[in-house]
Amino acid sequence: MADTNTQAVKDQDKPLLTVDNLTVRFAVKRGGMFSKKSYLYAVDDVSFAVKRGETLAIVGESGSGKTTAALAVARLVNAAAGKVDLAGQDFLTLEGEELRQARTKVQFIFQDPYSSLNPRLRAAAVVREPLDSLTTMSAEEKQETIDRLFAEVGLHKEQQHLFPHQFSGGQRQRIGIARALSTQPELIICDEPVSALDVAVQAQVLNLLRRLQENFGLTYLFISHDLGVVQHMCDSVAVMYMGKIVEYGDRLSLFNNPKHPYTIALLSAVPSVDKKRREQMQRIDIPGDPPDPVNLPRGCRFASRCPKVVDKCRESEPELTEINGTHRVACYFS
Ligand SMILES: Nc1ncnc2c1ncn2[C@@H]1O[C@H](COP(=O)(O)OP(=O)(O)OP(=O)(O)O)[C@@H](O)[C@H]1O
Numbered sequence: 623m624a625d626t627n628t629q630a631v632k633d634q635d636k637p638l639l640t641v642d643n644l645t646v647r648f649a650v651k652r653g654g655m656f657s658k659k660s661y662l663y664a665v666d667d668v669s670f671a672v673k674r675g676e677t678l679a680i681v682g683e684s685g686s687g688k689t690t691a692a693l694a695v696a697r698l699v700n701a702a703a704g705k706v707d708l709a710g711q712d713f714l715t716l717e718g719e720e721l722r723q724a725r726t727k728v729q730f731i732f733q734d735p736y737s738s739l740n741p742r743l744r745a746a747a748v749v750r751e752p753l754d755s756l757t758t759m760s761a762e763e764k765q766e767t768i769d770r771l772f773a774e775v776g777l778h779k780e781q782q783h784l785f786p787h788q789f790s791g792g793q794r795q796r797i798g799i800a801r802a803l804s805t806q807p808e809l810i811i812c813d814e815p816v817s818a819l820d821v822a823v824q825a826q827v828l829n830l831l832r833r834l835q836e837n838f839g840l841t842y843l844f845i846s847h848d849l850g851v852v853q854h855m856c857d858s859v860a861v862m863y864m865g866k867i868v869e870y871g872d873r874l875s876l877f878n879n880p881k882h883p884y885t886i887a888l889l890s891a892v893p894s895v896d897k898k899r900r901e902q903m904q905r906i907d908i909p910g911d912p913p914d915p916v917n918l919p920r921g922c923r924f925a926s927r928c929p930k931v932v933d934k935c936r937e938s939e940p941e942l943t944e945i946n947g948t949h950r951v952a953c954y955f956s
């Protein structure tokens with residue numbers, strides 16, 4: 623008995639999601655009909671892990687590959703290489719019934735609930751959709767589930783009959799959250815879930831997500847371009863730039879001791895409540911443009927915009943290297 627308990631505790635400690643060397647590339651055609659096919663590596667050899675009940679934030683500017691990485695984890699785009707272990711299963715190789723079962727474990731919440739919810743379906747039907755396609759519940763069980771989910775996300779039963787456009791932005795995101803919860807997933811991928819909302823509404827939705835995480839032991843992959851949004855929301859952070867993770871670490875280590883010049887610049891844009899920190903942190907603008915993603919430079923991808931750049935940075939790409947515990951940085955100056 624004691625052994626079983628120890629085993630259970632160990633399983634609890636194991637990551638729910640482990641992503642190893644994930645690569646996603648898109649074929650792009652430039653120039654005329656006979657031009658050579660080239661590839662854009664939207665996600666380039668990326669590895670991370672999320673423990674059960676925890677939140678990993680993926681942050682970075684537009685185009686850094688956050689969404690593509692998440693879509694590949696959920697098998698919504700094809701990975702060119704890499705491995706995704708979800709609850710002990712080799713998720714990218716599953717097929718048939720095993721895949722259908724495993725799919726119920728992962729759900730998405732998107733940035734813009736207006737475009738991600740079918741406008742012709744009433745709210746109840748929006749939430750019912752995943753139940754229809756992924757479960758074998760009876761009609762009665764489905765309705766009970768929908769009633770419970772509406773209550774859990776703070777919507778009224780009467781609102782089930784309304785169409786998405788009859789809700790406010792924050793309420794629409796609550797429908798999206800209810801829908802994501804419907805199949806009792808273990809992993810929820812939140813892709814910029816509050817970016818389209820007013821600041822006050824953002825806080826309400828973030829609080830709801832946190833409460834649901836506690837109640838149901840959910841694991842979140844939380845994507846945002848804004849470190850400010852994730853600072854109260856995450857256990858660890860992966861900072862992405864042009865398809866690569868450039869810094870990775872637990873929240874305290876990364877926020878208190880950022881090492882990569884790109885992370886430092888992103889952090890400098892976050893308003894701090896701490897006066898001392900506010901005085902220390904000068905806002906750093908990142909000058910210049912990112913390189914052409916189809917034609918990447920030889921060295922560090924951030925070199926063209928980095929305030930610390932030296933010759934070596936343009937010659938070879940720094941690897942993601944452990945500096946302290948789980949904290950890893952891809953920079954020659956760390
Ligand atoms: N289907 C596709 N075909 C070709 N290129 C794509 C495709 N999807 C994404 N990309 C490219 O891959 C790169 C990463 O895009 P992605 O949408 O993952 O970035 P992101 O970090 O989510 O950005 P944002 O913050 O704007 O949502 C970009 O250069 C993008 O143009």
Ligand SMILES: [Mg+2]
Binds near residue numbers: 689690
């Ligand atoms: Mg995106």
